[in-house]
Amino acid sequence: MAHKQHKKQQTKVEKRPIDLLFEQYALYHQQGTNQFIHWFVVPLMTFSISGIIWSIPFPHLNFLGQYNGFINWFTLFMAVVVYYYLRLAPTLSYVMLLTFGLFSYLIVHLEYWEQAGGPTLWSVCLILLIISCIGQFIGYKTEQKKPSFSIGLQFLLTGPIWLWHVIFKKLKFPY
Template sequence: MNTTADPQAFTRPIDRWFASYSADHQNPVNQKIHYVAVPLILWTVTALLWCIPVPGTWFQAGFWCALAMFAAWSFYYRASRPLGFGMLAVFIAMAWFNRWLYGEIGGAMLLKVAIAVFVLAWIAQFIGHKIEGKKPSFLTDLVYLLIGPAWILGKSFRAFGLKF
């Protein structure tokens, strides 16, 4: 995909989102930072949601995380079925990891770890954008907070010759 092409030239919304996101992420160092920081931020958000107490006895820890994952997955699935299934696999892995960590270290420690990783990953993101010389995409549209993880996954798909 030519990342310097006009984003409006693509027919699918996901292609336009990716073209626009790619235009803000041309520097190889910034891209490498994003390959690490974006998945970490996604994980921390799921972990933070995992730690929100659930009222009553019908639901267990992770309920709010599952709701948010379902909403995000719906966005990805509508944008591209292959990306939707890829993100579903990512979400299942993160949910499993969160459940395991919650059981091993408890909710209070999971919360502390997630906050620390969240802050460090965002610092890395802003350093990457300082190197890039462009502001983060989400400052123009919050949807880019959802596009970042899909963009990373899309790059992985392309690396393996998979279409999305």
């Protein structure tokens, strides 16, 4: 009898921390409308937060010379977040690094627009953040649950990689 029980325990696959995190996150995203809304508002929220962090003045570092503009609060934030993702699931961290690269490209173009007389980067991103928060609350209203990001930073950081994990699962791509 003990042999059979030991064999059952051996065949039981231990879940990775990332899988447990996704299971917890999914509990707040059961309803189809909420899931659909999240496909738009999570990337928008992630982008807008990235742009707001980018907008925070960063000290000029003379030793960087011509590369001084490439280091800012967002690049430091991005490095920490990508490292966090790397610890959870390397493949997802790589795709988030590419996502942040795309966001950086778009943010730089918003800076060009600002320099040409357009609105400030931070104001555009603040408006996008407000729109994405409204969308989040609409989604959670249909779910009849409080927003998962209100639980803490970990759930706020989970949203973007949760979307990528859904794509990876559909493509049967390991993460």
